[in-house]
Amino acid sequence: MKREMILPVVFTVIFLIMTGLYAAIFFFLELPVIVKIIIAALLLLLCAVMVYLLLERNKEIQEEKDNDISKY
Numbered sequence: 840m841k842r843e844m845i846l847p848v849v850f851t852v853i854f855l856i857m858t859g860l861y862a863a864i865f866f867f868l869e870l871p872v873i874v875k876i877i878i879a880a881l882l883l884l885l886c887a888v889m890v891y892l893l894l895e896r897n898k899e900i901q902e903e904k905d906n907d908i909s910k911y
Contacts, residue, residue: 843900851893
C-alpha cells in the first residue's frame with residue numbers, strides 16, 4: 840500500500856466508526872420505528888458514499904493521475 844493511500848483509509852474507518860456509534864444512539868432512544876428506519880437509511884447512505892469516495896480516491900492514486908496530496 841502506498842503512503843498516499845493510508846490517510847484516506849484511516850479517515851474512512853474513523854468516519855464509519857463514528858457514524859455507527861451515532862446510529863447506535865438513536866436505537867437506544869425512544870423514537871417511533873419509522874424515524875429509526877429513516878435515520879438508519881440516511882446514515883447507511885452516507886456510509887456508502889464515503890466508501891465510494893475512498894474507492895475512487897484509491898483508484899486515482901493507483902493511476903498516479905492528479906495526485907493532489909503531493910501538492911501540499
